[in-house]
Amino acid sequence: MEGADGTPTTSIDKVAEDVIVSYVEEKDLPFNILSEEIGYVDRGAEETLVVDPIDGTNNAVMGLPFFSVSLAIGTQSLMDVRMGLVRNLVTGTSYYSEKGKGAFKDGLLIHSRDFRPDSSLFLIYMGKYASYETMRVVKSFERGRSIGCASLEMCMVAEGMVDGYYMNCEKHDKSIRVVDIAASALILREAGGELLDLSGRPLDMPFNLEVRSNFAAIGDLKAAEVIISE
Amino acid sequence: MEGADGTPTTSIDKVAEDVIVSYVEEKDLPFNILSEEIGYVDRGAEETLVVDPIDGTNNAVMGLPFFSVSLAIGTQSLMDVRMGLVRNLVTGTSYYSEKGKGAFKDGLLIHSRDFRPDSSLFLIYMGKYASYETMRVVKSFERGRSIGCASLEMCMVAEGMVDGYYMNCEKHDKSIRVVDIAASALILREAGGELLDLSGRPLDMPFNLEVRSNFAAIGDLKAAEVIISE
Numbered sequence: 001m002e003g004a005d006g007t008p009t010t011s012i013d014k015v016a017e018d019v020i021v022s023y024v025e026e027k028d029l030p031f032n033i034l035s036e037e038i039g040y041v042d043r044g045a046e047e048t049l050v051v052d053p054i055d056g057t058n059n060a061v062m063g064l065p066f067f068s069v070s071l072a073i074g075t076q077s078l079m080d081v082r083m084g085l086v087r088n089l090v091t092g093t094s095y096y097s098e099k100g101k102g103a104f105k106d107g108l109l110i111h112s113r114d115f116r117p118d119s120s121l122f123l124i125y126m127g128k129y130a131s132y133e134t135m136r137v138v139k140s141f142e143r144g145r146s147i148g149c150a151s152l153e154m155c156m157v158a159e160g161m162v163d164g165y166y167m168n169c170e171k172h173d174k175s176i177r178v179v180d181i182a183a184s185a186l187i188l189r190e191a192g193g194e195l196l197d198l199s200g201r202p203l204d205m206p207f208n209l210e211v212r213s214n215f216a217a218i219g220d221l222k223a224a225e226v227i228i229s230e
Numbered sequence: 231m232e233g234a235d236g237t238p239t240t241s242i243d244k245v246a247e248d249v250i251v252s253y254v255e256e257k258d259l260p261f262n263i264l265s266e267e268i269g270y271v272d273r274g275a276e277e278t279l280v281v282d283p284i285d286g287t288n289n290a291v292m293g294l295p296f297f298s299v300s301l302a303i304g305t306q307s308l309m310d311v312r313m314g315l316v317r318n319l320v321t322g323t324s325y326y327s328e329k330g331k332g333a334f335k336d337g338l339l340i341h342s343r344d345f346r347p348d349s350s351l352f353l354i355y356m357g358k359y360a361s362y363e364t365m366r367v368v369k370s371f372e373r374g375r376s377i378g379c380a381s382l383e384m385c386m387v388a389e390g391m392v393d394g395y396y397m398n399c400e401k402h403d404k405s406i407r408v409v410d411i412a413a414s415a416l417i418l419r420e421a422g423g424e425l426l427d428l429s430g431r432p433l434d435m436p437f438n439l440e441v442r443s444n445f446a447a448i449g450d451l452k453a454a455e456v457i458i459s460e
Contacts, residue, residue, distance in 0.1 A: 058373060062351065062391050065295070121292065126354060126374030135365040143288060144356030146376040161292050 012060060013037060016053035016069065024049060031073065034207050036179050047073055048207055050081070050182040054089070056149030065090040066149040072182035078195075079204045084183030086151045095155040095187050103191035105159050112193040112219030113160035118142065120223070123153040125167035129174040137166050140226045150176060154184035154217045158191035164218040166227060168198060175212040178205040184217075193219045200228040242290065243267060246283035246299065254279060261303065264437050266409050277303055278437055280311070280412040284319070286379030295320040296379040302412035308425075309434045314413030316381045325385040325417050333421035335389050342423040342449030343390035348372065350453070353383040355397035359404040367396050370456045380406060384414035384447045388421035394448040396457060398428060405442040408435040414447075423449045430458040 017037050024033060024043075033041040035051035049071060054060065056067030068088050074081035086095045095110075097103040103110050124130075124138055126146040138144045141163070147153050153165040169175040185195045185203070196216045197203045203215050216227045247267050254263060254273075263271040265281035279301060284290065286297030297319050304311035316325045325340075327333040333340050354360075354368055356376040368374045371393070377383050383395040399405040415425045415433070426446045427433045433445050446457045 058351075064375065064391070121288075124356060124376070126356075126368055126376060128369055128372050130365075130368060130374070132365055135360075135362055138356055138360060139358055142358050143378070144360070144376055145294065145378050146354070146356060146374055148373070148375050161294070 013054045013057055017051065020051055020053060020069075020071075034179060034209070036177075036209075039209060040207070047075055049073055050179055050207060052151065052179045052183075055151045055180060056147075059148050060089075064148065066147050066152055068149060068152050070151045070180070070183040072186065074182065074207070077204050077206045078178060078182060078185050081182050081186045084186035086155050086183050086187060088152055095158065095184070097183075097187040097190040099186060099190065101190070103158055103187045105155070110159040110191050112158055112188070112191045113163065115163050115218075115220035115222040117226075120226075121145070121162045123147060123156065123162055123165040125150070125165075125169065127174075129169045129171040131168045131170040134166070134168050137168070137227055150180055151184040154181065154188050154195075157193055157217050157219050158184070158188045160191075160219060163220070164216060164223050164227070166216050168214045172212055175214045177209055177212055178207055179209065181205075181215075182207075188217055191219075193217060194221060194224075196224060196228070198228065200224055243284045243287055247281065250281055250283060250299075250301075264409060264439070266407075266439075269439060270437070277305055279303055280409055280437060282381065282409045282413075285381045285410060286377075289378050290319075294378065296377050296382055298379060298382050300381045300410070300413040302416065304412065304437070307434050307436045308408060308412060308415050311412050311416045314416035316385050316413050316417060318382055325388065325414070327413075327417040327420040329416060329420065331420070333388055333417045335385075340389040340421050342388055342418070342421045343393065345393050345448075345450035345452040347456075350456075351375070351392045353377060353386065353392055353395040355380070355395075355399065357404075359399045359401040361398045361400040364396070364398050367398070367457055380410055381414040384411065384418050384425075387423055387447050387449050388414070388418045390421075390449060393450070394446060394453050394457070396446050398444045402442055405444045407439055407442055408437055409439065411435075411445075412437075418447055421449075423447060424451060424454075426454060426458070428458065430454055 031049040052070040060067040072084045082099045120141040121143045122141045261279040282300040290297040303313045312329045350371040351373040352371045
């Protein structure tokens with residue numbers, strides 16, 4: 001099975017997406033839809049519901065309790081997203097934000113943490129396509145973890161559990177798409193953190209599945225100095 | 231606070247250890263004790279209880295639900311351990327083995343999985359002291375995760391959730407001690423896996439906190455060909 005952008009997908013992603021798309025259609029919610037498998041569905045609305053039905057499919061399959069659904073509402077790109085929700089599908093924990101109103105975890109206000117180099121902890125994208133530059137970044141922090149669910153890992157940055165999340169794929173079609181991070185980017189920024197491309201500029205991405213990007217999600221701009229090498 | 235081997239420790243490790251040591255003393259169990267903080271306690275017994283009161287202390291502190299207690303019984307080294315128990319302190323899941331009798335997860339027999347390169351998944355030790363060789367290994371598998379709790383990560387290899395766990399520290403005093411893996415090594419081997427040093431030989435370690443080693447825990451010897459470069 002292939003997704004709208006040509007990447008292989010699994011049936012649980014498709015089932016989860018069908019549920020969400022059907023709900024929008026049945027309730028006739030005033031949104032277009034952009035989702036991982038189905039692509040862009042123009043329903044003649046001003047706003048678009050940006051959906052990642054399941055982030056961390058491989059974790060779900062292997063039994064690692066980190067996978068999530070992400071929903072965001074905006075018009076054209078990351079920067080105009082006005083609402084974002086990321087729910088951990090194992091624990092039921094929800095991260096939520098409305099633009100300008102802060103970020104919340106199960107109803108409690110969250111904030112990213114100040115960067116302290118001597119107890120720094122980063123989440124890192126790992127695997128076959130991780131660039132060698134990744135290792136320089138890993139070695140610049142005290143501790144590293146790799147969970148395999150970017151949206152939840154960005155929420156962990158937002159709530160101040162860790163200092164950042166770093167993805168640097170050398171293979172372009174393995175790096176992130178807007179559907180993966182539309183909700184978590186708003187949550188992170190509303191929690192006091194920032195989302196940067198790897199040259200250190202705030203990352204924006206259009207609502208388009210063909211666009212991919214590497215990135216760093218950080219809780220404190222001081223952490224950027226260590227990560228950004230260009 | 232400093233452990234018996236000079237590494238910094240945290241108070242929760244010490245509290246957990248005190249509980250275990252007090253229990254052995256009160257019940258006058260027929261064991262010497264080797265533990266992370268207290269070191270070796272000679273109680274005139276033939277066998278030694280090898281204790282890691284908390285593996286994954288940093289996970290516990292940050293709120294990542296992976297930390298465990300490990301208990302093993304043997305006489306002199308990893309190879310003569312006859313019983314091993316690793317308990318996930320968040321979920322309560324227990325991994326258990328008696329030598330020659332197989333390995334169990336909550337009472338059910340577990341077995342490591344066959345290695346298939348096209349869907350390979352490794353757990354990797356990450357952080358400041360991870361060697362650059364680590365990145366070569368990460369890139370030789372499809373997917374990587376890093377959980378930060380070696381004993382539980384080895385049990386995940388034992389139960390066939392992943393293909394292996396790899397630790398390659400360039401700083402010797404950050405690599406593994408016998409207390410960390412005495413229980414999980416037996417569980418892994420009884421589940422059909424193997425524990426190797428990084429030259430590819432089965433790893434043995436004496437009951438001695440001063441000895442450290444890098445290692446690879448694998449579910450299938452076929453995975454060793456990819457990891458071992460020497």
